[in-house]
Amino acid sequence: VLVTQTPSSLPVSLGDQASISCKSSKSLVHNNGITYLAWFLQKPGQLPQSLIHTVSNRFSGVPDRFSGSGSVSDFTLKISRVEPEDLGVYYCLQYVHYPYTFGAGTKLELK
Amino acid sequence: EVQLVESGGGLVQPGRSLKLSCAASGFTFSNYYMAWVRQAPTKGLEWVASITNSGGSTYYRDSVKGRFTISRDNAKSTLYLQMDSLRSEDTATYYCTRDPTFDYWGQGVMVTVSS
Numbered sequence: 001v002l003v004t005q006t007p008s009s010l011p012v013s014l015g016d017q018a019s020i021s022c023k024s025s026k027s028l029v030h031n032n033g034i035t036y037l038a039w040f041l042q043k044p045g046q047l048p049q050s051l052i053h054t055v056s057n058r059f060s061g062v063p064d065r066f067s068g069s070g071s072v073s074d075f076t077l078k079i080s081r082v083e084p085e086d087l088g089v090y091y092c093l094q095y096v097h098y099p100y101t102f103g104a105g106t107k108l109e110l111k
Numbered sequence: 112e113v114q115l116v117e118s119g120g121g122l123v124q125p126g127r128s129l130k131l132s133c134a135a136s137g138f139t140f141s142n143y144y145m146a147w148v149r150q151a152p153t154k155g156l157e158w159v160a161s162i163t164n165s166g167g168s169t170y171y172r173d174s175v176k177g178r179f180t181i182s183r184d185n186a187k188s189t190l191y192l193q194m195d196s197l198r199s200e201d202t203a204t205y206y207c208t209r210d211p212t213f214d215y216w217g218q219g220v221m222v223t224v225s226s
Contacts, residue, residue, distance in 0.1 A: 038213055040156070047206060047216045048148075048156060059214055091156050095211045098170040100146075100158040 001026045001094050005103025011111040018079040020106045022092035027072050029096070036096035039068055039077045043088035051090075052077065082108070113137040113215045115207050120220035123197055133190040133207030133217055140188035141165075144210035147181060147192050149203035150219075157203075160192065161210045174200075197224045 002025040012018050022037065029035050039052040050059045052068040055075060065080040079086055087110065092103040119131040133145070147159040160181040161170045169181050180193040190207050204219040 036211060040213070042156075047219055049216075050212075050214050053212065053214075089155075093156075093158075093213065095213070098161065099172045100161070102156045102158065105155045 001028075001097050001101050003092060003094050003101045003103045005092055005106055007106060008104065009107045009109065011109055012082050013111050014082055014084065016082050018082050018086075018108060020077045020090055020092075020108075022070075022075045022077070022103050024073045024075075024094050026097065028075075028094050029072060035071065036094065037068075037070070037075050038093045038095060039066075040091045040093065041086070041088050042091065043085075046088075048091070079108075115209075115215055115217035117205065117207055117217040117220035120205065120222045122223045122225065124226050125198060125224055127197055128193070128195045129197060129222060130194070131192040131205055131207075131220060131222070133192075135188045135190065135207075138209075140183075141185040143212075145181075145183060145190045146208050146210035146213075147190075147205055148208055148216075149201075149205045149222075151200075151203040154203075159205070162190070194222070197222075199224050 004023045006021045028037050035055050037055050040048040042048045051062050056068040067078045069076050089105045089107050091105050114136045116134045123129050144163050146161040149157050149159050162181045166183050178196045182191045202224045204221050206219045207217045
């Protein structure tokens with residue numbers, strides 16, 4: 001399954017809304033009806049941190065300014081008001097079909 | 112508290128082998144599928160392999176099939192990655208994580224394949 005993530009770079013100002021797209025070449029809906037698409041943030045020099053699983057469910061402790069949406073093969077991560085700690089590289093991941101595939105990443109940086 | 116601690120990385124020559132370990136604690140290891148994910152220097156994340164909770168089934172990305180073997184010891188709560196016939200393109204930081212939740216990640220272990 002190919003996963004296309006755009007844009008590769010997203011310059012923002014603090015307080016802006018940011019939006020990242022992730023499109024897959026196949027449906028990510030499992031036979032059980034659940035859609036397996038997740039989002040991660042990796043800050044410089046740190047390990048990935050999990051933000052959202054199954055399209056729109058935030059992991060514990062993730063601020064509600066992060067929201068995931070979409071269905072089947074077209075997904076979006078939105079950050080409602082970017083804060084300094086949100087800067088880094090965002091990745092989407094499809095985990096319905098082996099081999100799992102990550103998007104190429106979107107670098108969220110200051111303008 | 113869930114903890115995943117990788118070990119076994121290092122510098123190795125092309126064609127040689129290395130075995131990574133990931134010691135798990137803070138959860139019932141035998142209930143979870145597990146996975147290895149890697150990241151080459153300055154590159155993105157790349158799923159490498161997964162294993163079912165019993166160890167009965169394994170899955171690999173094409174580029175490591177036949178060279179890498181994922182395994183586990185549920186009695187020791189430890190995940191392994193045996194890497195044979197290593198290539199320069201296997202140079203990366205290797206992370207272990209829980210599949211399919213991907214909620215907890217180890218700190219990563221560096222593998223450098225170079226002559």
